[in-house]
Amino acid sequence: MYAEFYHLKKLDDFFIQEGITEISFSRDQAIKWRQRLEGETEKTQYYRVNTTKRFFEYLFIQGFPVFQLRDTKCPKTDFIPHIYxxxxxxxxxxALDxxxxxxxxxxxxxxxxxxxxxxxxGTRMTExxxxHKKDIDLDEGIIKLSETKNSKERYVVMSSSLLDLMRSFADKTFYDLSDDDYIFRSLYRRHISASIIAEIHHKVLQHADIPNCGSGRxxxxxxxxxxxxxxxxFKQLIDSGMDMYVALPIMSAYLGHNNIYSTERYLRLTISLYPYLTEKLEKSLDEIFEKNDYEKN
Structure with a gap:
């Protein structure tokens, strides 16, 4: 939320700088706003433009004369996530328990x-x-993710052991919740904040004696x-004999990606960690994928 506020404040500063006093946004102004600001990183530019783009889309729908921004490409990164x-x-x-x-x-x-x-x-932290309480199906073992990246609702399935844990958790807490309440609550009956979860995560790593370096800033x-x-x-699917052309769209939909190119990053990482899997693929990944545009997923 703070990041969105920051980008919208930058846009407000731009309006003042450009002398914009009416609800309008010309093509020339859009081109200028899309350019990288002084001292701005490529990544910050990406988030600034794509965050404010949604604001302009809203104004356009309301009938105001605003030029629609094009997306900027997410900057490529050589960052390698940690696989536990x-x-x-x-x-x-x-340690967590x-x-x-x-x-x-x-x-x-x-x-x-x-x-x-x-x-x-495989859910994102914010998801x-x-x-919500109403998102949990304790009979079928399914969770509905309604507040998601890209506003794409989807469902995930709990394993039998996770479902047992969820039912136990529900017995202890759900009686005090309405259907619209978040199940992971703060003291103020809102959901737990992402910053608190990140803080606890690093404490648990320390208690577990897991070195906390080499992955992320x-x-x-x-x-x-x-x-x-x-x-x-991915390893489990390929080991089971599933064709990669079948596994990839399944995983892409399950993870909530916009397209399979967003999922490609995970597949490449799987192959690099388990080289023997290349023998199960008829073609190399470079032959299959013709582009390498990634987004943070």
Whole structure:
């Protein structure tokens, strides 16, 4: 939310600089706004333009004369996410289950469920912390993700062990919730903040004695659980004999990507970690994919 506020404040400053006093936005002004600002990184430019683009789309729908911005390409990165090993997974969740929060006593029963959803279902952190009570189907073992990136609702399936854990969690907490309430709540009956989850994540890594370096600017990220899920899932699908042309669109839809090129990154990472899988592919990935435009997923 703060990032969106920051980008919209920059847009407001641009309006003042350009002397724009009416609700309009010309093509020349759009071209100028799309250019990189002084001291701005390519990544910040990407988020600034694409965040404010949604604002201009809203104004256009309302009938105002505003020129529509084109998307900017997400800058390429050589960043390699951390993929947790079996040993690290065991140590992490043992430490998590024994973690005692002094901030909010609800954390002591929420965290084990929250982090296991991210690991077992491959959900993004923001998708997970915004799950509503009405989104949980305890009979079928399905979670509906309604507040998602790209506004693409989708469903994820819980394993039998995760479903048992969710049912136990529901018995302890759901009686106090309305259907529209978030299941992972803060003290103020909102959802737990992403910053709190990130802070707890780094504490758990420390308690688990897992080195917290070499992956991301501030160490191993919560988002690395999603990468770990994707890599392990691709490996399982290919090991089972599923054709990659079948596995790729399945994983792309399940992860909530806009297209298979967003999912390609996970597949390449899987192949690099498990080179023997290349023998199961008839063609190299470079032959299959003709472009390398990635987005943060």
């Amino acid at each position: 090993t079996d040993e690290e997974i065991e140590k992490y969740f043992l 024994n973690y005692v929060s002094v901030q909010n006593r609800r954390h002591n029963i929420q965290l084990s469920v929250l982090f296991r959803i991210m690991f077992c279902c 997970t912390i915004t799950i 501030y160490g191993k990220r919560v988002h690395d659980w999603r990468h770990t899920f994707a890599v392990r899932s």
